[in-house]
Every structure is written in structure tokens, then in C-alpha cells.
Amino acid sequence: MEEKKHMVGGISRKSLERLPVYHHYLEKKSSEGLETISAPVIALDLQLNEVQVRKDLALVAKTAGKPKMGYVIKELIADMEEFLGFHNTNQAALVGVGYLGKALLSYKGFEQYGVEIVMAFDADGRKVNTRIGGKMVLSMDKLENLCQRMSIHIGIITVPAEYAQGVCDRLVAGGVKAIWNFAPVHLSVPSHILVQNENMAVSLAALSKYLYEVEKNGWQDAKEEYD
Numbered sequence: 001m002e003e004k005k006h007m008v009g010g011i012s013r014k015s016l017e018r019l020p021v022y023h024h025y026l027e028k029k030s031s032e033g034l035e036t037i038s039a040p041v042i043a044l045d046l047q048l049n050e051v052q053v054r055k056d057l058a059l060v061a062k063t064a065g066k067p068k069m070g071y072v073i074k075e076l077i078a079d080m081e082e083f084l085g086f087h088n089t090n091q092a093a094l095v096g097v098g099y100l101g102k103a104l105l106s107y108k109g110f111e112q113y114g115v116e117i118v119m120a121f122d123a124d125g126r127k128v129n130t131r132i133g134g135k136m137v138l139s140m141d142k143l144e145n146l147c148q149r150m151s152i153h154i155g156i157i158t159v160p161a162e163y164a165q166g167v168c169d170r171l172v173a174g175g176v177k178a179i180w181n182f183a184p185v186h187l188s189v190p191s192h193i194l195v196q197n198e199n200m201a202v203s204l205a206a207l208s209k210y211l212y213e214v215e216k217n218g219w220q221d222a223k224e225e226y227d
């Protein structure tokens with residue numbers, strides 16, 4: 001049961017998180033003119049365990065890597081994009097057009113990963129009917145209806161923590177299937193909904209703890225614990 005919690009579409013969350021890292025790396029190698037690449041080279045460049053890299057690539061690659069030559073980079077990129085669903089663009093709605101919401105709405109890079117933020121909602125009447133990053137900010141009373149009519153599959157939550165659960169319930173009622181949550185709060189959702197939390201407090205806590213360990217035991221020991 002516990003194991004299942006960490007699986008997404010038959011792949012572990014950890015492997016899933018590594019795939020966009022491989023994708024970015026492979027695109028860079030391809031743009032540099034490289035045509036093939038092996039798992040050991042990828043592992044070395046990305047400082048990952050070679051066995052892990054082989055396992056991850058076996059999940060997505062349609063053709064196994066050839067001895068010595070490895071994988072054809074362009075084919076591997078295409079297999080990875082198909083696996084991750086980058087070509088079926090999923091439309092997303094963002095709720096909470098504050099500092100963070102505005103930054104996300106203005107960012108042009110999400111489409112590369114198959115996500116397009118098409119609209120935003122906010123409870124502040126002064127923000128309603130304005131445009132941020134070319135996206136319309138709409139009034140909250142339209143949320144469920146519009147999300148349903150436009151088949152929005154992803155909800156992005158950038159409201160203060162105390163309002164996040166209420167917003168989450170409304171997005172679920174509007175038919176979203178996955179939630180990208182930036183509010184530092186645990187969200188309760190029905191079991192068919194996936195919540196991806198971006199908790200910056202967790203990342204910052206890891207940085208602070210690392211610096212503390214470095215001071216106490218030196219960087220080699222500290223790094224070993226964190227790699």
C-alpha cells in the first residue's frame with residue numbers, strides 16, 4: 001500500500017522526477033551535435049548511479065541501448081516525450097494571482113513540458129478581468145463551470161495556505177485530475193486526484209541542515225549523506 005503511494009502510472013515518483021532531468025540533458029547533448037549516448041556517460045555527467053540510469057531508461061526507451069554505442073539521442077528524447085505525455089498538451093488553471101501566481105503565469109517554459117496555463121482565478125475584484133502574461137484573470141464564481149467546460153485537467157494553487165483546501169475542493173468539483181500545490185499545507189483529495197506539492201520550506205530546510213552538517217563534520221561527510 002505504502003509502495004503504491006509513491007508510484008505514478010506504474011513508475012516510482014523518484015524515477016518520474018529524474019525523467020525531465022534526463023530530457024533536458026539529452027536535448028542539450030543533441031543541440032551540441034551528439035548523436036548517440038550510453039547509460040554510463042549519462043550517469044557520470046549527471047552524477048547518478050549507473051544501474052539507476054539503466055533502469056530509468058529501460059522504462060521509457062522503445063529500443064534497448066546497443067553495446068558500446070548506447071542510445072540514439074533523438075529516439076530516446078522522442079520516447080521520453082511520448083512517455084511523459086509532453087505532446088498531449090494539458091491545460092491548466094491557476095488560482096491566486098499574487099507574487100508567485102503572476103510569476104508562474106508569465107513563465108513561457110511550461111508548454112515544453114506539455115502544460116499550458118490557459119486561465120487564472122482570483123478572489124480580489126481588482127485583479128479580475130486583467131491579463132497577466134497574456135492570460136485572463138477571472139472571478140472565482142466562474143471556476144467550476146469554466147474548468148468543466150474547457151476540460152481543464154490541472155489546477156495550480158498559489159493562494160495563502162489557509163485558503164488552499166477550499167480552492168482545492170473547488171478545482172476537484174470543476175473536474176481537475178491533478179493539482180500542483182504551492183501552498184505550504186497538506187491537501188485532502190479523493191484518491192483519483194494526484195497532488196504534487198512544491199514545498200519550498202522542505203528544500204530550504206535541507207539546505208540549512210546541510211550547511212549545519214558541513215560546519216560540524218566537513219563537507220565530504222555531509223555531502224555523502226545528501227547524495
Ligand SMILES: NC(=O)c1ccc[n+]([C@@H]2O[C@H](COP(=O)([O-])OP(=O)(O)OC[C@H]3O[C@@H](n4cnc5c(N)ncnc54)[C@H](O)[C@@H]3O)[C@@H](O)[C@H]2O)c1
Nearest residue numbers: 096097098099100101122123124158159160161163182183
Ligand atoms: N511568493 C513566493 O515566492 C512563494 C514561495 C513559495 C510558496 N509560496 C506560497 O504560494 C502562495 C502564494 O504566495 P504569494 O506570495 O504569491 O501570496 P500573495 O498574497 O501575493 O497572493 C495570493 C493571491 O491569492 C488570492 N487569494 C486569496 N484567497 C483566495 C481565495 N480564497 N480564492 C482565490 N484567490 C485567493 C489573493 O487575492 C492574492 O492575489 C502561498 O501559499 C505561499 O506560501 C509563495
